[in-house]
Amino acid sequence: MFEKVLIANRGEVALRIQRACKEMGIATVAIHSTADVDAMHVRLADESVCIGPPPARESYLNIPAIISAATITNADAIHPGYGFLSENAKFAEIVEEHGFTFIGPSPDHIRLMGDKVQAKLAVKAAGLPVVAGSDGPVLDTDEALEIAGRIGYPVLVKAAGGGGGKGMKVAESPKSLGEAFRFARTEAQAAFGNGSLYLEKYLGHPRHIEVQIVADHHGHVVHLGERDCSLQRNHQKILEEAPSPALNAAERSEIGMIACDAIHKIGYRSLGTIEFLFEDGKFYFIEMNTRLQVEHPVTEAISGLDLVREQIRIATGAPLSLTQAEVRLEGHAIECRINAENPETFAPSPGKVTDYHVPGGLGVRADSALYTGYSVPPYYDSLVAKLIVHGNNRNECLLRMRRALDEYVIGGIETTIPLHRRLVSNNDIINGDYDIHWLERFVGLNR
Amino acid sequence: MLKPEKPIEVPRSEIDSALVRQLAQLLDETGLHELEYATDHWKIRVARHAGVATYIPTSVPATAPGAVAPAATAPMDPAADASHPGAVLSPMVGTVYLAPEPSAATFVQVGDQIKAGDTLLIIEAMKVMNPVAAPRAGRVAKIAVDNGAPVEFGAVLMIVE
Numbered sequence: 001m002f003e004k005v006l007i008a009n010r011g012e013v014a015l016r017i018q019r020a021c022k023e024m025g026i027a028t029v030a031i032h033s034t035a036d037v038d039a040m041h042v043r044l045a046d047e048s049v050c051i052g053p054p055p056a057r058e059s060y061l062n063i064p065a066i067i068s069a070a071t072i073t074n075a076d077a078i079h080p081g082y083g084f085l086s087e088n089a090k091f092a093e094i095v096e097e098h099g100f101t102f103i104g105p106s107p108d109h110i111r112l113m114g115d116k117v118q119a120k121l122a123v124k125a126a127g128l129p130v131v132a133g134s135d136g137p138v139l140d141t142d143e144a145l146e147i148a149g150r151i152g153y154p155v156l157v158k159a160a161g162g163g164g165g166k167g168m169k170v171a172e173s174p175k176s177l178g179e180a181f182r183f184a185r186t187e188a189q190a191a192f193g194n195g196s197l198y199l200e201k202y203l204g205h206p207r208h209i210e211v212q213i214v215a216d217h218h219g220h221v222v223h224l225g226e227r228d229c230s231l232q233r234n235h236q237k238i239l240e241e242a243p244s245p246a247l248n249a250a251e252r253s254e255i256g257m258i259a260c261d262a263i264h265k266i267g268y269r270s271l272g273t274i275e276f277l278f279e280d281g282k283f284y285f286i287e288m289n290t291r292l293q294v295e296h297p298v299t300e301a302i303s304g305l306d307l308v309r310e311q312i313r314i315a316t317g318a319p320l321s322l323t324q325a326e327v328r329l330e331g332h333a334i335e336c337r338i339n340a341e342n343p344e345t346f347a348p349s350p351g352k353v354t355d356y357h358v359p360g361g362l363g364v365r366a367d368s369a370l371y372t373g374y375s376v377p378p379y380y381d382s383l384v385a386k387l388i389v390h391g392n393n394r395n396e397c398l399l400r401m402r403r404a405l406d407e408y409v410i411g412g413i414e415t416t417i418p419l420h421r422r423l424v425s426n427n428d429i430i431n432g433d434y435d436i437h438w439l440e441r442f443v444g445l446n447r
Numbered sequence: 448m449l450k451p452e453k454p455i456e457v458p459r460s461e462i463d464s465a466l467v468r469q470l471a472q473l474l475d476e477t478g479l480h481e482l483e484y485a486t487d488h489w490k491i492r493v494a495r496h497a498g499v500a501t502y503i504p505t506s507v508p509a510t511a512p513g514a515v516a517p518a519a520t521a522p523m524d525p526a527a528d529a530s531h532p533g534a535v536l537s538p539m540v541g542t543v544y545l546a547p548e549p550s551a552a553t554f555v556q557v558g559d560q561i562k563a564g565d566t567l568l569i570i571e572a573m574k575v576m577n578p579v580a581a582p583r584a585g586r587v588a589k590i591a592v593d594n595g596a597p598v599e600f601g602a603v604l605m606i607v608e
Contacts, residue, residue, distance in 0.1 A: 034600070034601060048599075049540055049599040049600075050540075050599040050600045050601050050602075051540050051599065051600050052539075052600045053600070059600075064539075064572055064573050065539060065540045065572075065600065067572075067573050068539065068540040068541045068572040068573055069540045069599070071542075071572075071573070072540065072541065072542055072597030072598075073597070098573070
């Protein structure tokens with residue numbers, strides 16, 4: 001087991017990793033920018049190293065500073081969290097070259113899944129259903145027109161080096177394809193330094209359903225069920241639940257096994273999430289995330305498994321702590337992502353938290369690095385808290401989430417708690433009747 | 448860094464006034480702003496805020512979560528304050544070397560007059576030696592780090608007056 005882990009992240013996920021390490025008797029090193037000197041995980045960690053000024057480029061994305069910090073503290077392993085360098089294959093390679101264990105998959109798998117074109121080809125070969133598309137990069141608009149004609153409009157022009165919903169443009173017809181293609185190329189080049197594009201059929205009313213897999217170094221793979229993350233704004237997830245209200249047991253089992261099989265064929269290890277669009281009873285692979293995900297607590301709630309602990313154990317070479325037959329998915333869980341933003345305009349609202357009171361009670365979990373008197377810095381993303389509830393069934397969850405949201409106090413800054421309260425009281429949400437376009441329509445209407 | 452805990456009422460008999468006086472005197476003599484002294488059972492912090500030293504007793508053991516400042520990576524002289532106008536702060540994370548080679552003389556010594564741009568020390572990070580240059584001319588008043596010590600971004604390296 002590792003003696004010391006360096007947490008290469010910040011905010012609520014750094015605290016999450018800190019907690020898992022503490023429970024395993026592992027010493028922790030918190031690296032932080034000058035803006036995060038008072039962060040809760042920095043206060044709780046055994047050691048801390050300030051690695052740079054506030055901008056992420058000079059701190060949380062600063063590979064030499066992070067490696068240096070690991071060197072001077074004699075860390076054994078580095079946990080990258082999510083975002084930042086967690087899906088940076090170069091970083092994973094450098095970590096390993098310097099003799100530290102990267103808590104995650106191999107650099108090659110990060111690289112493979114980071115290239116959305118290659119990822120699609122690889123999983124298709126491994127047996128996963130994929131969205132009809134170009135099956136490779138599309139070089140110019142002529143090629144795009146030809147392929148789009150074949151797969152049918154509307155089509156989605158996507159960045160091969162993108163992901164997380166960024167760098168995508170819809171083209172409704174041949175007339176708008178040229179422009180969509182050019183726009184997407186410019187945006188992709190600017191955002192990812194990679195203008196390579198591919199095409200996919202645009203689905204009209206899909207749900208976003210993702211499967212959590214865990215794999216060890218010994219070829220064992222299990223799936224822990226799915227999460228429905230259809231409620232998104234600007235491709236950012238706002239509310240997630242497990243299991244999906246749209247799947248039946250047969251569908252769940254089938255997609256879980258197909259996912260495990262593919263992961264096994266690829267030889268992947270560590271945590272991973274395979275994201276699908278689900279429409280009219282069919283699954284279509286869109287991408288794979290080779291890291292811990294923000295919404296992992298809903299899976300933890302229904303499976304009883306500590307995913308970060310499992311991830312750390314796998315990284316030491318230990319086998320999975322359970323077989324597929326031992327996996328028990330019970331009850332229902334919902335997570336609300338609470339951002340420091342105005343609940344209607346979504347304008348960022350950094351600043352000092354004057355009052356902080358966390359809801360409690362049976363089946364309520366709040367993952368947050370906030371505390372009374374803490375100042376939310378303006379330099380990083382706006383997620384400040386995750387409220388997760390677990391119940392015996394979906395109805396109980398909705399009632400519990402409503403109750404918990406009513407108790408949650410985050411004073412001094414604006415948060416999206418009011419938005420979540422409206423969501424969990426909304427008929428469509430109560431009926432589980434929503435797709436990936438639902439939330440955009442809802443907030444558009446409420447503008 | 449922690450916010451000081453709110454002062455609580457403590458019966459007079461339990462206050463070791465001799466200790467408080469001793470600590471307050473130490474504050475004055477050394478020019479420090481804050482002093483913390485801990486045993487297994489209690490800790491006392493004496494701080495100068497607007498000229499008043501406050502006594503903050505606590506029954507929380509020094510290892511309670513969140514109650515202990517994380518171990519700084521550089522064992523630093525507390526008088527070498529980052530707010531000192533002559534403080535030279537570390538631009539990176541790494542290991543400090545005060546001489547160009549193990550057997551050589553140190554780049555500078557306390558008392559040296561130096562020019563802007565003179566090398567003060569080296570910080571080694573990922574096997575690359577990075578010289579740290581004096582930001583201004585002056586006299587080396589204090590060398591705040593030991594040879595071979597780890598430093599974080601913003602750590603006080605030297606005071607150049």
